[in-house]
Amino acid sequence: MKNSQDNGNLPGRENRLDPTVCGVNATPHPPPVMVxxxxSLFRxxxxxxxxxxxxxxxxxxxVAFLVVSVLPFGxxxxxxxxxxxxxxxxxxxxxxxxxxVTRLVRRLQPQAGRTAxxxxxxxxxxxxxxxxxxALLEDADDVGCLTVNEGELVFAGDAVCLNIPAAHIREVHCQNIGWRGLFLYGPRVHVTFSDGHQWRHVQFGERSSLVLPASRRVAHEMTSRVRALVNRPG
Structure with missing residues (x-):
C-alpha cells in the first residue's frame, strides 16, 4: 500500500485525477494503491x-409552522x-x-458522472x-469521481486517489446511511478489500442527485456495477 503525504512529491493537478496516478502496473493482480x-477544494x-x-x-x-401558528385550528x-x-x-x-459537490468534482474532472x-x-x-x-459537519472524507473500469475500481478525488483491483475485493454490499438521510437517501456501497496486510473498509455514496428518486436510482446503479466488477469471471 502506497501512501504519499509529502507535499514535495505531489503530482500536478492535471495528473491527480488520472487513474494511472494510482500506480497500476503490468502484473496480473497489482496491489491496491492509496495516494x-x-x-485543495474540499476544505x-x-x-x-x-x-x-x-x-x-x-x-x-x-415558515410553514409559523404560518399555521396564526391560523385557526383546522x-x-x-x-x-x-x-x-x-x-x-x-x-x-x-x-x-x-x-x-457536483460543481467541485467537475472542476477536477469535467466528465465525471457523464458516462455509465x-x-x-x-x-x-x-x-x-x-x-x-x-467529521461532524460532513460524513465524507473526500469527494471525487468513482469509475468502475475493467478489472479495477478507481476513485480520483480532491485529496485521495484510490485504486482497488477487483481481485483484491472481498465483499460489496449496500448500507443505509440511517438518520442522516432519514433512512430514505440512496444507500452507500460498502467495499471490503485487502491491501496485502489487512482488510480495509471504505464506503462510496452518490453525490450527484438533487431529488430522492434520482438518489436511490444512482446509488443502486453504482452498487450493481461494483458488484458486477467483483463477480465478473476471470
Missing part, C-alpha cells in the same frame, strides 16, 4: 457552503406543514449540498480519515 494529497469554506443548503431546505418548513394547520415537509423530503439530496461507469461520489474510510468538527 493522499492535501485537499472548510466548501463544507460551510454544503451545510448551508441543509438550512435552506429547512426554511420552508419553519385541517389546514395539518395539511400545510405535512405538504411542505413532504416536498422538503423529496429534495433531501439538494439539502445535502450535492449541487456544490462513472459516478460523482463521496468516499468515507472506516475508521474515518477526518476527525473533529469537520
Amino acid at each position: 493522499f494529497h492535501p485537499p 472548510s469554506g466548501t463544507l460551510l457552503r454544503i451545510n448551508a443548503y441543509g438550512f435552506l431546505l429547512l426554511t420552508p418548513v419553519l 385541517k389546514v394547520t395539518f395539511l400545510v406543514p405535512a405538504l411542505v415537509m413532504a416536498a422538503s423530503l423529496y429534495f433531501l439530496p439538494f439539502g445535502f449540498g450535492n449541487s456544490v 461507469n462513472s459516478f460523482i461520489a463521496q468516499l468515507a474510510f472506516d475508521p474515518r480519515l477526518r476527525h473533529g468538527w469537520r
Whole structure:
C-alpha cells in the first residue's frame, strides 16, 4: 500500500485525477494503491457552503409552522406543514449540498458522472480519515469521481486517489446511511478489500442527485456495477 503525504512529491493537478496516478502496473493482480494529497477544494469554506443548503431546505418548513401558528385550528394547520415537509423530503439530496459537490468534482474532472461507469461520489474510510468538527459537519472524507473500469475500481478525488483491483475485493454490499438521510437517501456501497496486510473498509455514496428518486436510482446503479466488477469471471 502506497501512501504519499509529502507535499514535495505531489503530482500536478492535471495528473491527480488520472487513474494511472494510482500506480497500476503490468502484473496480473497489482496491489491496491492509496495516494493522499492535501485537499485543495474540499476544505472548510466548501463544507460551510454544503451545510448551508441543509438550512435552506429547512426554511420552508419553519415558515410553514409559523404560518399555521396564526391560523385557526383546522385541517389546514395539518395539511400545510405535512405538504411542505413532504416536498422538503423529496429534495433531501439538494439539502445535502450535492449541487456544490457536483460543481467541485467537475472542476477536477469535467466528465465525471457523464458516462455509465462513472459516478460523482463521496468516499468515507472506516475508521474515518477526518476527525473533529469537520467529521461532524460532513460524513465524507473526500469527494471525487468513482469509475468502475475493467478489472479495477478507481476513485480520483480532491485529496485521495484510490485504486482497488477487483481481485483484491472481498465483499460489496449496500448500507443505509440511517438518520442522516432519514433512512430514505440512496444507500452507500460498502467495499471490503485487502491491501496485502489487512482488510480495509471504505464506503462510496452518490453525490450527484438533487431529488430522492434520482438518489436511490444512482446509488443502486453504482452498487450493481461494483458488484458486477467483483463477480465478473476471470
